[in-house]
Amino acid sequence: MGCAGPGQDGALIDMTSELEQQMAFTDAETAYLGSQQLGRLATIQPDGSPQVKPVGFRVNPGLGTIDVTGFNLTSSQKFRNVRRNGQAALVVDDIASTDPWRVRFLEVRGTAEALEDGVDGGPLIRIRPSRILSFGVEEPPGEPHQTRLHARDLAS
Amino acid sequence: MGCAGPGQDGALIDMTSELEQQMAFTDAETAYLGSQQLGRLATIQPDGSPQVKPVGFRVNPGLGTIDVTGFNLTSSQKFRNVRRNGQAALVVDDIASTDPWRVRFLEVRGTAEALEDGVDGGPLIRIRPSRILSFGVEEPPGEPHQTRLHARDLAS
Numbered sequence A, B: 001m002g003c004a005g006p007g008q009d010g011a012l013i014d015m016t017s018e019l020e021q022q023m024a025f026t027d028a029e030t031a032y033l034g035s036q037q038l039g040r041l042a043t044i045q046p047d048g049s050p051q052v053k054p055v056g057f058r059v060n061p062g063l064g065t066i067d068v069t070g071f072n073l074t075s076s077q078k079f080r081n082v083r084r085n086g087q088a089a090l091v092v093d094d095i096a097s098t099d100p101w102r103v104r105f106l107e108v109r110g111t112a113e114a115l116e117d118g119v120d121g122g123p124l125i126r127i128r129p130s131r132i133l134s135f136g137v138e139e140p141p142g143e144p145h146q147t148r149l150h151a152r153d154l155a156s
Helices: A006-015 A017-022 A027-035 A077-085 B006-015 B017-022 B027-035 B077-085
Strands: A039-044 A050-060 A065-069 A087-098 A101-115 A124-135 A149-153 B039-044 B050-060 B065-069 B087-098 B101-115 B124-135 B149-153
Touching (some): A027 A050, A027 A087, A027 A101, A027 A124, A039 A065, A039 A077, A039 B039, A039 B087, A050 A077, A050 B050, A065 A087, A077 A087, A077 A101, A077 A124, A087 B039, A087 B050, A101 B050, B027 B087, B027 B101, B039 B065, B039 B077, B050 B077, B050 B087, B065 B087, B077 B101, B087 B124
Antiparallel strands (some): A039 A050, A039 A087, A101 A124, A124 A149, B050 B065, B065 B124, B101 B124, B124 B149
């Protein structure tokens, strides 16, 4: 009558939560971020409304940040938005399965800097995570109803 | 010595611009939106910061809107954000080529409604476009430097 598996996975995740609080990203999150080529960056327009664009990105393991790159970045509206407003959210996602329909994602919200000279001397938008939300990233593929939203706040 | 193609495409696009102002989406935009399974919806949190999530969506040709759907939509933060704030931006994109690197996208910004009972009786977030931006959607695949950003405002 035992029901092994999901509960044990859940226990493992809980056991690592204290460590996760100190590391910006878990190993599963870092691997997932590395597996995707595009993220979508949301920033705030001067009038307070949102805009969202596909961007390139990479994890900066030393700083625990997400560094966003792009063609002609410094002349883009999103770069000006970040410079003025200092806020951004980035989501990375994919369709893990179409039957059953199963979308995974990792969203990073936080404060953001618009840097003219970042890593390798190129411009970038650097996001310092204040909240990380994920769905289907920590768990191995399983039944959709066993997947749950992970959300945590990080000390600034 | 002739250089046919891109210039003629540009002329064709300009010729249809008046019609595009009255239709919410061009034929190329409608086709592109129909070719992608996920969009990413940016909304505004209560504190004014952005959030962004992958969502399902469909063009509503009768209304000229984008109707966003999702699992447990009415209990989601994005639904509450739209109900309170009335603003949203959705981007649809794909990687058309990796060499040369070529990302296409279509972004729709506008006013948004959080509807408990939308099409087919299900809840949805309905975006009425006020500005549409696209890159690589109107043009046939070509040289990256010949691709340009299309942006237009729509009468509200």
